[in-house]
Amino acid sequence: MTTQQLAQQIQIKKSFLCIGLDVDLNKIPxxxxxxxxxxxxxxxxxxxxxxxxxxxxxxxTAFYEAYGIKGWQSLEKTINYINEKHPDIFxxxxxxxxxxxxxxxxxxxxxxxxxxxxxxxxxxYMGKDSVEPFLxxxxxxxxMLALTSNEGAFDFQTQxxxxxxxxxxxxxxSKTWKNSExxxxxxxxTKAEFFTDIRKIVPDSFLLVPGVGAQGGSxxxxxxxxxxxxxxxxxxxxRGIIYSSNxxxxxxxxxxxxxxxxxxxxxxxxx
Amino acid sequence: MTTQQLAQQIQIKKSFLCIGLDVDLNKIPxxxxxxxxxxxxxxxxxxxxxxxxxxxxxxxTAFYEAYGIKGWQSLEKTINYINEKHPDIFxxxxxxxxxxxxxxxxxxxxxxxxxxxxxxxxxxYMGKDSVEPFLxxxxxxxxMLALTSNEGAFDFQTQxxxxxxxxxxxxxxSKTWKNSExxxxxxxxTKAEFFTDIRKIVPDSFLLVPGVGAQGGSxxxxxxxxxxxxxxxxxxxxRGIIYSSNxxxxxxxxxxxxxxxxxxxxxxxxx
Numbered sequence: 001m002t003t004q005q006l007a008q009q010i011q012i013k014k015s016f017l018c019i020g021l022d023v024d025l026n027k028i029p030x031x032x033x034x035x036x037x038x039x040x041x042x043x044x045x046x047x048x049x050x051x052x053x054x055x056x057x058x059x060x061t062a063f064y065e066a067y068g069i070k071g072w073q074s075l076e077k078t079i080n081y082i083n084e085k086h087p088d089i090f091x092x093x094x095x096x097x098x099x100x101x102x103x104x105x106x107x108x109x110x111x112x113x114x115x116x117x118x119x120x121x122x123x124x125y126m127g128k129d130s131v132e133p134f135l136x137x138x139x140x141x142x143x144m145l146a147l148t149s150n151e152g153a154f155d156f157q158t159q160x161x162x163x164x165x166x167x168x169x170x171x172x173x174s175k176t177w178k179n180s181e182x183x184x185x186x187x188x189x190t191k192a193e194f195f196t197d198i199r200k201i202v203p204d205s206f207l208l209v210p211g212v213g214a215q216g217g218s219x220x221x222x223x224x225x226x227x228x229x230x231x232x233x234x235x236x237x238x239r240g241i242i243y244s245s246n247x248x249x250x251x252x253x254x255x256x257x258x259x260x261x262x263x264x265x266x267x268x269x270x271x
Numbered sequence: 272m273t274t275q276q277l278a279q280q281i282q283i284k285k286s287f288l289c290i291g292l293d294v295d296l297n298k299i300p301x302x303x304x305x306x307x308x309x310x311x312x313x314x315x316x317x318x319x320x321x322x323x324x325x326x327x328x329x330x331x332t333a334f335y336e337a338y339g340i341k342g343w344q345s346l347e348k349t350i351n352y353i354n355e356k357h358p359d360i361f362x363x364x365x366x367x368x369x370x371x372x373x374x375x376x377x378x379x380x381x382x383x384x385x386x387x388x389x390x391x392x393x394x395x396y397m398g399k400d401s402v403e404p405f406l407x408x409x410x411x412x413x414x415m416l417a418l419t420s421n422e423g424a425f426d427f428q429t430q431x432x433x434x435x436x437x438x439x440x441x442x443x444x445s446k447t448w449k450n451s452e453x454x455x456x457x458x459x460x461t462k463a464e465f466f467t468d469i470r471k472i473v474p475d476s477f478l479l480v481p482g483v484g485a486q487g488g489s490x491x492x493x494x495x496x497x498x499x500x501x502x503x504x505x506x507x508x509x510r511g512i513i514y515s516s517n518x519x520x521x522x523x524x525x526x527x528x529x530x531x532x533x534x535x536x537x538x539x540x541x542x
Contacts, residue, residue, distance in 0.1 A: 022373075022374070024377075060370070060374055060377075062368070062370060062374045062375070062377035062378045062381065063374070063377050065377070065378065065381040065385075066377040066378070066380045066381045066385060067381075067385070068343070068347065068381070068385045068386070069340060069343050069344055069347060071381075072339070072340050072343045073340055076339065076340060094370075096368065096369060096370050096394070096397075097333070097367065098367060098394060099331070099333060099365075099367055100419070100420065100421045100481075100486075101421065102293075103293070103331055103333045103334070104333070106295075106331075106333035106334050106336070106337040107333045107336065107337070109337045110333065110336040110337045110339070110342075114336075114337060114338070114339045115339070123367070123369065123394045123396050123397075124396060124426075124427065125394050125395060125396045125416055125419075125427060125428065126367075126394075126416065126419050126421060126423050126424065126428075127421070127422070127423020127424060127425065127426030127427055127428070128422070128423045128426050129421050129422050129423040130421065130423050131423075145396055145397065148371070148396075148397050149371065150371045150372065150397060150398070150400050150401065151398070151399070151400050152397050152398020152399045152400040152401050152402075153397065153398060154398065155395075155398030155399050155444055156395065156396060156398055156432075156437065156440065156441065156444070157396065157397075157398070159432045159433070159437075159440065160432060160433060161427075161430045161431065161432050161437065162430070162431060166427065166430075166432065166437070169427065169430065170427065173426055173427070210371075215371075
């Protein structure tokens, strides 16, 4: 999917919502545990109930790897289901990978070719040659960590490197990399006041914004400082949507929560 | 495995070699491709031929994920084979993970519990709460990227943060984290001259050192500046050992290459 197509979907659906599919077997309805693939059954129900309200799904790979081969099978079935049923959805493998060049190429192959995700999240610590192998894929997107939503973001990301915060150096430097037009960035919603400065460095890029909901970030604040002419934001909510109920009505309740966010987004888009 | 047990193994085997199991189907002997699980068959032959010469094996997860479920099965069979046949071997999942707390817990579960690795590599960019969930596991080890072996290391890791290089800030800061005694660090062999300063910050920690071999690092230089009283080094070689031949003699040739390194290490240990 191209960024233009993503921007179009946002206008069509009046939504820039991304739903995080972070499925924990301890949190899903008990009766699903009796099915052959509880994680997939859970995802399928969530997708069926919410696909018209969001433009993106983001499975976090950790939650699948924790269940070994069975988990990887659930991930594969989930991405295949989305790609078949809803090819207009922008898919994100939230994997936070990054390694030396030949290894990053293998990760890119895993997520872009084998699983056919539209995008993957990567970590910047190892620099240019750890990210460029991902950028080499046409119409695939590499979403690099810039400023994350957690407390630990203040350990290194906001430290000053020659008078400039590290996350800003990361943003500025990454723009010089080959195929940098395929970059998007992770910027946490818990740090809304930072968006003004970030938009000075990457005015046109899409930003994936976790931290609305369970982590306490504000949608309106993020939009106020972070939106650009193409919207340029994907607001992620995971736990706040998918675990609204752990009864038989879990998908219905998830839809209600997604709808609340979509309605807020529609209001913002209509302004 | 405890660090004391690892240090003992180094003395018993006169080796601090780690063999990287980065299996690329394009590089292994053709005839193996006809077997049911070529990656596992390759690893099994390498392990059978080299286990007395090394103290550690390090599968890089990218090379398994690139083959989807089949790849994950090969990884599981490989770690199970090592744990059953050679419980004295220190196993490293080279995964370079790291995410917000609840997600890092899932990764820790995946590698420490589900797959039963002794250790996993992690990236530091997201800070304390992204690493501490790994550190919470007793007798498991978290190997954090400090200064990597690739060119991109100079993009951010060696930048000055308040007058101190970022990788040194990462080292110093990480020592304040809970259960930091379970930390080891990745320091690339291609930067041997940096080891003196690194040892001032983490004199007692084990360092996992990639970059000897294919990437051009020097074993004697690394030992000169990086060794401590417990040796404190795991020198990794991947491609330089496992792809010495792509004929039927690949395991034998891998042994020859591993033996060369082990003999060099024995000389250094006897000094």
